[in-house]
Amino acid sequence: MMKNNELFEYIFKRKSTRKYKMEALPGDTCKAIEEQMQDVMPLQEELKTEMKLLPHDAVKGLLAIKAPHYLLFFSEKKKGYLENAGYMLQQMDLYLSSMELGTCWLGMAKPTSGFENVSSLPYVIAMAVGAPAEPVHRTTEEQYKRKLKVEICSTTHHGDMIEAARLAPSATNSQPWRFRTTRSAIHAYRVNVSLLKAWLYERMNKIDMGIALCHLELAAEAEGFRVTFLQDEEAVEDRPLGTQYTITLQLEKKNDSLQQ
Ligand SMILES: Cc1cc2nc3c(=O)[nH]c(=O)nc-3n(C[C@H](O)[C@H](O)[C@H](O)COP(=O)(O)O)c2cc1C
Incomplete structure (x- = not known):
């Protein structure tokens, strides 16, 4: 395994x-x-x-x-x-x-x-x-066509985890995720789409959110955090403009100390 x-x-x-x-x-x-x-x-x-x-x-x-x-x-x-x-x-x-x-x-x-x-x-x-008939891996970060970190997250905590989410694949590379971070949590939001686009993109963008959550959790674990997914009422209120709240990753250091 x-x-x-x-x-x-x-x-x-x-x-x-x-x-x-x-x-x-x-x-x-x-x-x-x-x-x-x-x-x-x-x-x-x-x-x-x-x-x-x-x-x-x-x-x-x-x-x-x-x-x-x-x-x-x-x-x-x-x-x-x-x-x-x-x-x-x-x-x-x-x-x-x-x-x-x-x-x-x-x-x-x-x-x-x-x-x-x-x-x-x-x-x-x-x-x-x-089996691929073309190179299967990227070798440099520049080969990823992605938004800048500041475009998807305006807060500074847990930048390495946001980086892992930033590189995630998404349908038509739409990158519909936005994040807010605190010392102990990452709140994940999905960008709203117009009614016209909703029939195609809403479904895909929800899948995209799940993909980014997978990357975030792996990155959090790599840094020694235990992740709990939960719904946070305050994070719903505090959503970035033009987004909908999806979920919060609550982060706990595995040795139970958040000093770092
Ligand atoms: C939910 C979802 C659906 C996708 N559908 C297609 C597809 O139908 N055809 C295709 O060629 N690529 C599809 N992709 C791949 C994306 O275009 C690709 O992940 C994105 O452009 C980023 O490029 P990368 O995966 O090489 O990093 C899809 C990706 C996701 C996440």
């Missing part, structure tokens, strides 16, 4: 892969991926979810990238299920990157008719998976 601190370093290397070698991955590689799928942590434990690693013909869609495998995510549709999907599948994105495998989130893909019923739960989103 992959440890969280090993996943953490791939935040600074991962990228989307859009060209794949079309051969199916070896059986032992698929088995390792499936074992890792079992170890993925949920954001909301009570939500029923399922992941399936499927072959090249499992997915259709106008813009679907051709890959030898697709990881499909299924979930019951209750409050928070999209953030939970982003949070869970991003753990797989980092794990697959650590195996030097290519991945790409696919927001527009749908399962083909033969694969619609592989889960009893509703389909949420897919990820292309396979």
